[in-house]
Structures are given as C-alpha cells and as structure tokens.
Amino acid sequence: MIETYFIQVTYITAAAAFILSLKWLSHPTTARRGVRVGELGMVLAIVGTLVHHEIVSYQWILVGFVLGSAIGLPMAVWMPMTHVPQRTALSHAFGALAAALVGTAEYYLHTEELSTFTMTALSLEVVLGFLTFTGSLMAFGKLQDLVPSRPVVYKGQNVVNLSLLAVAVGIAVYLVLNPGRTELFPAVAALSLLFGVLLIIPIGGADMPTVISLLNSYAGLSAAAMGFVLDNKLLIVAGALDGSSGFILSVIMCRAMNRSFTNVLFGGFGQVRVAAGQVEQRSVRNATPEEAAQILEAAGSVIVVPGYGMAVAQAQHKVRELYDALTRRGVDVRFAIHPVAGRMPGHMNVLLAEADIPYDRLVEMEEINPDFARADVALVIGANDVTNPAARHDTTSPIYGMPILDVDKARTVMVIKRSMSPGFAGIDNELYYMDKTMMLFGDAKSFVGELLKELSGTRVGA
C-alpha cells in the first residue's frame, strides 16, 4: 500500500515537472531550467518505478540502463549539430520500438485477460509503434544519404500503401474482437513494419521537417496508447504532450510550405517537374567578391537569408565572421529564418547559434518580412525556393501560395550560389534575373571567405 502511494506521488510530481519543463522551454532565458526540471521529473519517476512490487530482479533492468546510456550519451555529446535531424529520427525510432515491444510483451503475457478496450489501445500502440520505427529508420537513412533522398515513386503507390494499411488495421480489429488468435499478431506487426518503410519512400529530402514532426507525433501517441494498456497515467500525460507537440510542429511545417498533410504524405512532391533546362536563357548579373564587399560595407542594414545549402557547405562559421566584420563597421546585420530552413523545425536557428550568432539576431519570417523594403542588402546564402517571388503571383508555379521571405523588396539582392541549377522543386527563381540582383557564383564557404578578405583589406574607419 505504502509502495503504491509512493509510486503515485512520484508519478504525479513527474507529470507536473514535465509540463513545467515545456513551459520554461518557451524562452531561451528559462529554457535550460526547463531541461533541469524535466530531468528531475524523469529521475523521480524512474526511482518510483524501481520499487514496483512486480519487479523480482534488477539484473536486466541494469543491463538495459547501461546499454541504453552507452548508446544515447555518445550520440548526444558528439553528434554534430548538422546531424541533429538524424539523431532525432533515430530517437523517434527508439521510442516507437520501445512502445511496440512493450505492447507485444503485454499481449503475449495477458492474452486471456485483455479487455476489448485494452486490446484496442494495445493494437494502436503496436501498429503506430512498429510503423513509426521503420518509418523513422527510413527518414534517418534519407537524411544520412544511406537511402536515396529523392522521392521514390511508382504507379499505384498510394493504392498499394493504403491497402496494406487497411489490411493491417483489418487484422488488428479482428484481433481486438478475438484476442486469442495469437497467430495473427505477428502479421499485424510485420505489416506495420512494412507500411512504415513504404510510407517514407516517396518523400523527398525537402519534406523532412514535416515528416520528422509527424513521426514525432506518432511516437508520442504510441507512448500514450502504452499508458492506456499499462494503466499508467504518467505515460498518458507524457505521450499526449509529445503527440501534441509533434502535431503542432507538423501543422506549422505544412503551413510554411502551403501544403496539406495528405499532400506531403501522398503527393510525391518534386517528381514530375519539367526539366529546368527549357526556361529561356535570361541574363543574370554576375559580380565579384570585391564589388559585393564594397556594397556590403557601405550598407546600413543587411539581412542574411540562410538556407540548407549554407549548412551543407559548412559555411555557418564563415558567415559568423562576416557578421562580426560587418557589425564592427556599424552595419546592422540580421538573419531571416524561414520555418522550413534546414531539415527539421528550428534547425537553422541551432546551426547559427552554434556558430555563436546571438539569438536576438535571428528573426522569424513574419517578423522580418516588412523590414526587407528598408534593408540595403539581402544576402541569400544557400536558400532558393523560399525566396522565389513566383510563390506570390505565378498561379502556375508549383510553389504558388507558399509563404516566402520578401527578399526581392530589398534595395540590393545578393545570391551566393554554386551554379544556376534550380532548387529541390526544380523551379527557376525569377529573383536571379532582377536588375538589382547580383549573382555571386561559388561555394558558400569559400565565397564568404573571399568577402571577408576584401573587407579586411579595407581599414575600419575610426
């Protein structure tokens, strides 16, 4: 009795700690306190659980603790920030697998006593868990370039995927009504695992922010379902928090690309684009580092628009040096962050923060868009589609309606780009052909380096 009481108290405290943890995360000044209180809640809940009366031996628990820490800690400590999306995908996979395996164990332990409701929750836990597990592994593979990150599509794909899911759900429903048919359980598990793979195959690299958020939500929901199976309210609370967070993020990501969930999951974006070669050859204005540096130096305010290309070129530290050099000359430098810049929500902020750029210089799209008209220079580094004015007016463009950064309103636009090749959507960017646009061709890192050299050549005025 006293033991149950103890466990309940630790669980309730943990639940409160988790909510507080997320609340404090809302702002950078309190965020680290949020992590502390979250850790506290976690330790409490674990200690509470260890006195559980069903536990007869600590041997395997200890093995799990050691192995788990040995896997989790190195990834967290040494993973470069550019690889955070990969780590996140892996952790979704781990979380989902844990839920699915616990569900499987519970099923075989209590086959005879499972009520219809518990069995429903259990099926949900197992189906969501297994499909999120393989789906997240696929997402990891795509992010890590182990699997082709372009969308792999074939005719009738959606029909195949949906019927597969329908069969899995059908068998699961049958199992709910007849939990004794243990031979069907592996079929549900196998179909869910397969569906997870097929679900992610057609999704392209640029849709990763949405997919990761969606998988986040699924992993959370399977944890909540596990709470229903185990009669554990703490799990329900934590799972619900995770699920709603993933859901909110996926909605934000979808909105930022002006697409719907179904479009992301079943749209196969980017596969049927006409070859970009057939656009008429328009002339662009090519500029040297010297010209660009002169304009930057004379500018009063510069807005940098970083895209994933900047991270690929590992240019963020050079960009920080440029920020320092210009700030020293009294230029007001800010960074415009599109919600889908990077490979997961908020990724670009982390990359720039890692390069020591103060976070009050990182401005969200809605906030900074009105300021472009007053900016002397908009410097685009490795971003493309999110700066394309066609999204505003060209109804035939595939990105029409997508919220963009109003880069074209700036007095001068500079674009650092490797070549004239189009972005992931294969769309030509009319920004490049404007009279006020200077194209700076080259690798982002080395070009910014050259800009720095030019800037250091001229003395800072007293």
Added chain:
Amino acid sequence: MSANLESELFVFVLATFVGFEVIRRVSPLLHTPLMSLTNAISAISLVGSIVIAGAEKSQLSTILGTIAVVCSMANVVGGFVITDRMLKMFKKRGPGK
C-alpha cells in the same frame, strides 16, 4: 475497468490540451530543442519497460522488455543531454559588440 478507462481518457484529453497551450508558446527559435525535449519526456515509457524487464514473467517478455529499456534509456539520456547542449549555444548579444 470502466472507471479506470474514464479517468484515463479524461487525463489524455486534458494533457493534450495542456500540451497544445504550452507548446504553442514555444518560440520557433527553439523548435529543435523542443522536439528533442519532448522526445526525452516521452521516453518515460521507460517505466513500463522497467516493470516488464524486471518482472521476468516469461523469457519473451524479459527479452522484449530489456530491449525496450535499452531504447528508452538511450532516449532519456540522449534527449536531455543534447537538448541542454543545444540550449547552451543560444546566447544573447554580449556586451562590447
């Protein structure tokens, strides 16, 4: 069971609403740490795995439970550590710049 079910659904619905309200307020600046933190928090499924691994009711359940403990523990440790590592990097403009 039905009383349990009712209170559990109750908890789920309320927690979802609390989640929406709290997370809506998180600045987009911190969306990546948000995801790693919620990930660490939902790794609380560790407590379910612990009981199954420690109860040793059948060989299968012990094996599955232990693997689940490994996975959840990796998320608990990794999730909190990397969230803190990221948050440490977010600095306001220092003096003298």
